[in-house]
Amino acid sequence: xxxxxxxxxxxxxxxxxxxxxxxxxxxxxxxxxxxxxxxxxxxxxxxxxxxxxxxxxxxxxxxxxxxxxxxxxxxxxxxxxxxxxxxxxxxxxxxxxxxxxxxxxxxxxxxxxxxxxxxxxxxxxxxxxxxxxxxxxxxxxxxxxxxxxxxxxxxxxxxxxxxxxxxxxxxxxxxxxxxxxxxxxxxxxxxxxxxxxxxxxxxxxxxxxxxxxxxxxxxxxxxxxxxxxxxxxxxxxxxxxxxxxxxxxxxxxxxxxxxxxxxxxxxxxxxxxxxxxxxxxxxxxxxxxxxxxxxxxxxxxxxxxxxxxx
Amino acid sequence: xxxxxxxxxxxxxxxxxxxxxxxxxxxxxxxxxxxxxxxxxxxxxxxxxxxxxxxxxxxxxxxxxxxxxxxxxxxxxxxxxxxxxxxxxxxxxxxxxxxxxxxxxxxxxxxxxxxxxxxxxxxxxxxxxxxxxxxxxxxxxxxxxxxxxxxxxxxxxxxxxxxxxxxxxxxxxxxxxxxxxxxxxxxxxxxxxxxxxxxxxxxxxxxxxxxxxxxxxxxxxxxxxxxxxxxxxxxxxxxxxxxxx
Ligand SMILES: Nc1ncnc2c1ncn2[C@@H]1O[C@H](COP(=O)(O)OP(=O)(O)OP(=O)(O)O)[C@@H](O)[C@H]1O
Ligand SMILES: [Mg+2]
Numbered sequence: 137x138x139x140x141x142x143x144x145x146x147x148x149x150x151x152x153x154x155x156x157x158x159x160x161x162x163x164x165x166x167x168x169x170x171x172x173x174x175x176x177x178x179x180x181x182x183x184x185x186x187x188x189x190x191x192x193x194x195x196x197x198x199x200x201x202x203x204x205x206x207x208x209x210x211x212x213x214x215x216x217x218x219x220x221x222x223x224x225x226x227x228x229x230x231x232x233x234x235x236x237x238x239x240x241x242x243x244x245x246x247x248x249x250x251x252x253x254x255x256x257x258x259x260x261x262x263x264x265x266x267x268x269x270x271x272x273x274x275x276x277x278x279x280x281x282x283x284x285x286x287x288x289x290x291x292x293x294x295x296x297x298x299x300x301x302x303x304x305x306x307x308x309x310x311x312x313x314x315x316x317x318x319x320x321x322x323x324x325x326x327x328x329x330x331x332x333x334x335x336x337x338x339x340x341x342x343x344x345x346x347x348x349x350x351x352x353x354x355x356x357x358x359x360x361x362x363x364x365x366x367x368x369x370x371x372x373x374x375x376x377x378x379x380x381x382x383x384x385x386x387x388x389x390x391x392x393x394x395x396x397x398x399x400x401x402x403x404x405x406x407x408x409x410x411x412x413x414x415x416x417x418x419x420x421x422x423x424x425x426x427x428x429x430x431x432x433x434x435x436x437x438x439x440x441x442x443x444x445x446x
Numbered sequence: 447x448x449x450x451x452x453x454x455x456x457x458x459x460x461x462x463x464x465x466x467x468x469x470x471x472x473x474x475x476x477x478x479x480x481x482x483x484x485x486x487x488x489x490x491x492x493x494x495x496x497x498x499x500x501x502x503x504x505x506x507x508x509x510x511x512x513x514x515x516x517x518x519x520x521x522x523x524x525x526x527x528x529x530x531x532x533x534x535x536x537x538x539x540x541x542x543x544x545x546x547x548x549x550x551x552x553x554x555x556x557x558x559x560x561x562x563x564x565x566x567x568x569x570x571x572x573x574x575x576x577x578x579x580x581x582x583x584x585x586x587x588x589x590x591x592x593x594x595x596x597x598x599x600x601x602x603x604x605x606x607x608x609x610x611x612x613x614x615x616x617x618x619x620x621x622x623x624x625x626x627x628x629x630x631x632x633x634x635x636x637x638x639x640x641x642x643x644x645x646x647x648x649x650x651x652x653x654x655x656x657x658x659x660x661x662x663x664x665x666x667x668x669x670x671x672x673x674x675x676x677x678x679x680x681x682x683x684x685x686x687x688x689x690x691x
Contacts, residue, residue, distance in 0.1 A: 242537065
């Protein structure tokens with residue numbers, strides 16, 4: 137299944153004075169993907185979103201979004217996109233309903249369709265009862281949910297979310313994640329999402345990219361990225377001893393072998409298989425009850441990437 | 447396009463008339479202003495209010511402050527409250543955003559002027575208690591709203607230009623207020639310091655074209671300035687620059 141690319145960048149670059157905020161970015165994002173854009177503070181995530189929406193001019197390279205060139209056709213890109221940017225962008229003096237009514241009018245959703253859509257978005261988020269209150273009186277999480285609703289109002293085919301769950305409590309963040317997941321499946325929305333929350337990226341995204349100082353360090357499915365790193369295996373059982381560890385350490389692909397709380401903990405190189413290692417333990421008189429292979433979290437991958445690169 | 451302009455104007459109005467919040471002080475000065483121009487001054491001048499030919503020119507100035515205070519908020523306010531980038535990331539075309547904001551401010555200032563004019567007419571008539579209803583001469587009935595509209599346009603276009611660049615609402619308002627004061631006093635003082643011969647020349651010229659002629663000249667000049675400022679605002683509106691400021 138090879139969907140056409142909805143976002144494609146070629147050497148996309150944006151400098152501010154001597155700062156290279158985005159530096160030669162090459163990306164290809166197929167339609168229907170939830171794409172996670174990860175990176176530390178100041179990595180260039182927000183700048184990339186601005187470039188893709190045609191709100192900023194690139195200083196080098198080019199990008200096409202939804203088939204339109206960002207430099208020449210920003211208006212057409214914005215027409216079909218929804219965005220929740222760095223700031224939630226809500227009018228705090230206005231009620232939630234007025235905020236949504238305004239943007240619904242902006243996207244030319246009129247009359248009954250507008251009222252129905254607003255209700256359909258606010259009700260599942262638990263905001264419907266309080267729609268008449270000025271948004272300024274709401275909690276940060278409520279505002280964030282409202283801003284997500286606003287971004288989805290016109291059923292865009294591409295959704296930009298700049299740290300959507302920042303400031304949400306764990307339950308609200310999980311709800312929002314679920315809703316985004318459902319939405320993507322139901323409406324075929326492509327999502328470009330930046331986050332610092334690696335668990336979130338792992339749950340939501342079918343592809344992630346890691347950038348630092350504007351440069352792309354890695355792209356792929358979260359599992360692919362994890363697979364490229366060391367794997368941990370934890371073996372529970374009885375009769376383990378130091379002699380077994382020495383044997384294990386002598387095997388190719390075993391980076392490290394240790395006894396921890398009566399368990400054998402192995403760190404394995406990408407290609408290493410566990411089955412022969414378990415066999416080795418059994419031959420040496422160990423009783424194996426359970427083998428758990430853990431690819432390590434995306435967070436491990438992220439942290440190693442941050443350490444490795446200058 | 448017209449729909450988009452109206453949508454933006456609708457939002458601006460919604461914000462302008464939102465109860466509570468920071469606008470309470472503004473509402474008080476609004477009532478004061480309506481009181482001065484709708485009741486106090488008409489009472490002072492009595493029948494003169496409707497009959498004196500020169501008063502028509504005041505109405506070009508009245509909306510300046512009103513529109514200025516509303517339009518100072520237009521872009522600087524959105525920037526300060528972090529709503530500008532989301533607005534710019536929407537499908538709205540540049541011109542709709544600009545025109546919508548100006549339209550809201552002009553309608554606000556001009557609408558209030560119409561209210562003041564009507565109220566002042568009522569005041570004069572009640573105070574005069576004469577049997578006959580006192581009415582503005584046609585020149586006034588057409589000229590005052592026209593000049594007020596063009597004055598409102600001046601404040602709106604100049605105000606948007608200032609607000610596009612100002613980092614805060616306060617700074618935009620200050621710059622605008624200074625500008626409006628200069629606009630009010632410089633011509634008045636300027637005429638004082640002109641050489642006598644020039645003044646005589648201008649007097650003769652005014653007499654020659656008459657009040658009506660002067661009205662059309664003033665309206666024409668104002669319309670010209672409005673249009674140039676509008677063109678300047680269109681030229682200056684750049685999404686990329688607005689996002690970065
Ligand atoms: N308007 C600007 N003027 C000057 N430098 C800028 C501007 N916007 C961004 N930068 C610089 O570009 C770099 C990338 O910034 P950006 O906001 O894109 O980072 P980010 O990945 O979104 O960070 P965060 O996770 O903190 O939101 C930073 O070094 C920043 O200082
Ligand atoms: Mg950011």
